[in-house]
Amino acid sequence: MKEIVVISGKGGTGKTSVCAALAHIKANELVLADCDVDAADLHLIFQPKVHKDEPFFSGVKALVDPALCSNCGKCAQVCRFDAVRQDEDAHFVDLLDCEGCGYCALICPANAITMPKQKVGRVFGSEARTGTPMAHARLDIGADNSGKLVTKVKSDSKALATEHSRELILVDGSPGIGCPVIASLSGADLALLVTEPSISGLEDLKRVCELGSKFDLKMACVINKTDINPRIATEIRNTMKQRNIPILMELPYSNDFSEAISLGQTLTEYNASQWQALFEQLWEKILKEI
Amino acid sequence: MTTKMRVAITSGKGGTGKTTLAVNLAHYLAKKHDTLLADLDVEEPNCHVFIKGKLQQKEVAKRMVPGWNIRACSMCGKCITWCRFNSLIRLGNTILVLPELCHSCYLCSELCPDAALPMQAFPLGKLSRIKDGELDFLEARMEIGVEQASPLIGQALDYADKHFPGKEFQLLDSPPGTSCSMIAATKTADFAILVTEPTPFGLHDLSLAVETLRQLQIPIAVVINRSGANDGIIEEYCSREDIPIWSKIPHLRKIAGLYSEGQLLFEQVPELQQSLDEIIAKLEELS
Numbered sequence: 001m002k003e004i005v006v007i008s009g010k011g012g013t014g015k016t017s018v019c020a021a022l023a024h025i026k027a028n029e030l031v032l033a034d035c036d037v038d039a040a041d042l043h044l045i046f047q048p049k050v051h052k053d054e055p056f057f058s059g060v061k062a063l064v065d066p067a068l069c070s071n072c073g074k075c076a077q078v079c080r081f082d083a084v085r086q087d088e089d090a091h092f093v094d095l096l097d098c099e100g101c102g103y104c105a106l107i108c109p110a111n112a113i114t115m116p117k118q119k120v121g122r123v124f125g126s127e128a129r130t131g132t133p134m135a136h137a138r139l140d141i142g143a144d145n146s147g148k149l150v151t152k153v154k155s156d157s158k159a160l161a162t163e164h165s166r167e168l169i170l171v172d173g174s175p176g177i178g179c180p181v182i183a184s185l186s187g188a189d190l191a192l193l194v195t196e197p198s199i200s201g202l203e204d205l206k207r208v209c210e211l212g213s214k215f216d217l218k219m220a221c222v223i224n225k226t227d228i229n230p231r232i233a234t235e236i237r238n239t240m241k242q243r244n245i246p247i248l249m250e251l252p253y254s255n256d257f258s259e260a261i262s263l264g265q266t267l268t269e270y271n272a273s274q275w276q277a278l279f280e281q282l283w284e285k286i287l288k289e290i
Numbered sequence: 291m292t293t294k295m296r297v298a299i300t301s302g303k304g305g306t307g308k309t310t311l312a313v314n315l316a317h318y319l320a321k322k323h324d325t326l327l328a329d330l331d332v333e334e335p336n337c338h339v340f341i342k343g344k345l346q347q348k349e350v351a352k353r354m355v356p357g358w359n360i361r362a363c364s365m366c367g368k369c370i371t372w373c374r375f376n377s378l379i380r381l382g383n384t385i386l387v388l389p390e391l392c393h394s395c396y397l398c399s400e401l402c403p404d405a406a407l408p409m410q411a412f413p414l415g416k417l418s419r420i421k422d423g424e425l426d427f428l429e430a431r432m433e434i435g436v437e438q439a440s441p442l443i444g445q446a447l448d449y450a451d452k453h454f455p456g457k458e459f460q461l462l463d464s465p466p467g468t469s470c471s472m473i474a475a476t477k478t479a480d481f482a483i484l485v486t487e488p489t490p491f492g493l494h495d496l497s498l499a500v501e502t503l504r505q506l507q508i509p510i511a512v513v514i515n516r517s518g519a520n521d522g523i524i525e526e527y528c529s530r531e532d533i534p535i536w537s538k539i540p541h542l543r544k545i546a547g548l549y550s551e552g553q554l555l556f557e558q559v560p561e562l563q564q565s566l567d568e569i570i571a572k573l574e575e576l577s
Contacts, residue, residue, distance in 0.1 A: 010332055011466055012305010016491070038467040039302050039495040060374065080395050096506070098475065101395030115374075121405050139469060141501045144468045147437070176333035178471065179437040198550035200309070200336035205336060210434045229550035253546070262520050263487045285474040 001082040002290050003154075005035075005188040007173035007181060007197065009204030013226040015255050017267055020045050021279045022286075024266040027130035030168040033157035037121065037151045042172055044147045045264055048126030048134050056123045056137065058148040062114040063107055066090035070113035073245040075104035075113060096142055120145045122154055125160060133160040135285040148180035148186040154184070177211045184187055189290045190219050193245070196225045197232035205236065209243055219245045220289050222282065226250040249278065250284040291449075293370070293457045295577045298479035300464040300506070301486060302470060302495025307539065308485045309517035312463040313340035314556050318566045319573075320425035323458040327425060327448050330475040331465045332415060332432040332439050338464040339552040341427050343393075351430065351445045352411035355389040356399045357557055364407035369398035369407060374422035395472050414442045417449055426454055429474050439471035447478060458577070466495075468502040476503060480511045482574060483536070483569070488520040493527055500531065511572065516541040 003252050006022075008015040020042060023032045034042040062083070064075070069090035076084035076091060081095035084104065093104075095118075105113040120143035126134045135157035157169050173184035173191075185191055191212050195205040206223075212219045221240050226233050233250070241248050260270035267275040292366040298317070301308045309331070316327035317340075329337035335341075338345055342354070356378070358368075363385060370378050370385070377391035378398060415432040430446035432439055449462060450573050462483075464475035475571045476482055481505050488495040503510050510533060517538035528535050539545075540561050548555055556563040 008304075010304065010305065010336070012307075016551065038469040038472075039304070041303070041491045041494060044490045044494055078396075078400070097476070099393045099395065100374055101393055101397055102372070103395050103397040106372065106397065106401070141468055141498070142470075142473055143503055144470045175466065176439075177434060178333050178432070178439045180469070181333075182437060196550075197554040198546075199339045201550075203336065203339070204334040207434060214435050217576075225546070228546050232550060253543070257488070258489050258516070258520075261491055264490060 001158065001167055002189040002285060003169045003171060003187060003188045004192060005171040005173045005184050007022065007208060008175055008193065009177065009208035010201050011175040011222035011261065012258055013194050013196045013201060015259065017040050018194050018222060018224070019170060020266040020270045020276060022283055023129060023132060023201050024268050025168055025279050026283060027132045029166065029168050030132065030170050031157050031161040031164065031171055032128060032134040033153050033171045034134050035153050035180070035181060036154065036173050036174040037137045037146050037149045038139045038174065040136055040138060041190045043063050043136055045266060046128035046130065046134060047264070048127045048128045048136070050124050052125035055122050056119050056121045056149055056152055057117045058101045058145040059118050060227040062102070063097050063114050063116055064090060064092050064101070065112045065114070066163055068110050072109060074107055074109065078103045078107055078159065097144045101158060123156060124172065127154060133164050133166070135160055147183040150180050168260065177207050181211070185212070185215060188217060190286065191219045192286065193219055193221045193235060194271045195221060195223055195236060197223060197229040197236055199232065202232055202236055202239065208241065219290065220286070221245050221247045223247060223250045225253040228253050246289070248272065249282045251278065293460045295458065295481065295573070296460045296462065296479045297483040297573065298462045298464045299485065300499060301466050301477055301484060302499035304454065304466040304470065305488070306485045306487045309336050309463055310512060311485050311533050311556065312461055313337050313514070314562060315566055316380055316425055317465055317554055318556050319570055320423065324326055325425055325459045325461065326450060326454045326457045327427050327461045327463065328446060329429040329463045330443050330446055331463050332430045333465065334441050334575070335429050335431050337463050338429055339421060339426065340554055341422045343422055345420050345429060347415040347416050347418045349449070351414045351442050353414050354409040355392040355394060355412045356387055356407035357406060357410040358385045359406045362404045364404050366403060369402055372397055372401065380419050394441065400522045402433055404555050415465050416520060417446060422498065439465065442560055443471060443474040449539060459573070468498045473475040473502065475504065476508060477506050479508055482508050484510055484512050486512060486514050486524055487516045488514055488518065488524050490523065493523050500533065501521035511536040511570065515540045538567040539565045
């Protein structure tokens with residue numbers, strides 16, 4: 001079983017559109033995983049029929065039992081996150097600030113603090129309208145542990161692949177270089193970097209490449225909107241060459257990206273004559289890389 | 291003197307034009323008001339591309355994590371059972387500290403019966419600054435491989451208050467999304483401007499960001515970027531949710547080209563200048 005993770009560093013480069021087009025043309029071959037959990041959008045295009053919908057628990061947070069609390073304030077003294085507030089009769093914990101370290105619970109002389117598990121989101125096992133098995137999730141508002149939720153979506157997608165005897169998992173990763181991205185990339189067979197020729201796009205691409213190298217990942221690149229700035233497009237080509245990262249495809253700037261999204265379609269559905277052959281080619285090249 | 295108004299600029303979806311608005315608004319606002327722009331999108335900070343001059347690194351932002359003192363440790367193993375982040379591991383007769391996983395809660399360090407886990411500094415990223423014309427600029431940039439963005443964001447905000455007191459406006463280019471780093475950057479703001487685009491992705495991610503900011507009880511307004519024939523989906527949502535739309539920036543390919551070169555837009559795109567005037571008028575009303 002192989003795993004291809006599409007990431008971008010910078011937002012808005014067309015990562016999800018590329019991912020969706022590939023998922024559409026290879027609908028019968030792969031499993032789709034949306035690991036961009038705090039702004040998951042693939043379901044807007046693939047209108048999945050949800051078969052499994054489960055709450056996801058990860059991490060703990062402090063909870064003060066006001067009936068037991070003697071209001072001594074020791075919890076507030078040890079808390080490094082300023083998460084403990086005081087009422088007239090008892091202390092209480094602001095869940096948005098609590099990191100769940102358990103220091104307060106450990107030292108509370110009245111044993112008034114417990115550390116219950118937190119629900120941080122929901123995970124879904126679904127079938128996309130194209131028939132593709134799909135794992136996705138929704139992070140609760142303000143929840144921590146997005147990395148853990150990503151890991152859960154990835155393991156669910158593997159289970160779906162086994163269940164449906166599919167050999168390939170296509171993962172829509174999250175932007176940035178922090179914990180959810182690192183979780184998306186762990187165990188990937190190929191990271192497909194979608195970039196655009198802007199100074200910001202190039203800079204973010206370099207940071208993502210460094211992250212990838214740190215984890216010894218195999219990478220390949222797609223330049224989107226390649227005609228927006230020929231000078232920087234050349235710079236991206238040179239940078240990729242120096243790093244031995246192949247550029248699999250260059251795509252032109254096109255309003256089709258936003259038009260297709262507006263209709264809830266993939267690029268290959270919206271304008272097949274323009275995009276179908278290009279994405280078929282891209283897929284062949286991806287397969288060669290893995 | 292404290293800052294008069296701290297305004298976070300954020301978006302649910304990445305790539306909607308949040309940084310474009312932040313840098314242009316900051317430069318334009320600085321012509322009239324004493325302004326600081328802080329780039330808190332620490333994983334991929336891009337504001338500096340639109341700031342003239344070379345940033346001067348001022349500080350390596352650090353976080354305190356425990357270091358293991360082999361001579362003091364009696365190997366009682368309490369630290370390992372206490373740590374809820376699995377950042378302490380026992381390997382044979384060694385305690386290994388994994389700083390990426392540590393949340394700097396000090397529990398192990400302060401309660402270790404042997405005082406064998408003194409806290410020590412671990413680098414998180416860099417704080418740099420520069421003055422470009424009238425505008426003061428601060429950037430927080432995360433080290434690659436560091437997982438947690440929030441501690442660095444917190445330190446950047448402290449730095450901003452300490453070193454740039456009395457600003458009329460602090461504009462914060464905040465991370466996209468709705469997770470902990472976005473919250474760390476927006477939770478102390480007096481107001482948040484949400485930049486969105488008129489697509490179903492833009493709308494969906496906007497609604498998540500709105501829910502998040504409402505939970506933080508931060509008042510909000512929306513700016514529609516790449517505005518055009520499909521604005522209706524955002525307008526309907528905002529009217530239903532009673533969220534003011536402060537401005538619309540038209541969808542012009544010219545903007546993509548200028549942006550790609552790191553150029554400021556308001557001098558060359560009159561439509562954008564008009565948007566900035568509208569936004570600044572609203573900000574002045576609030577402050």
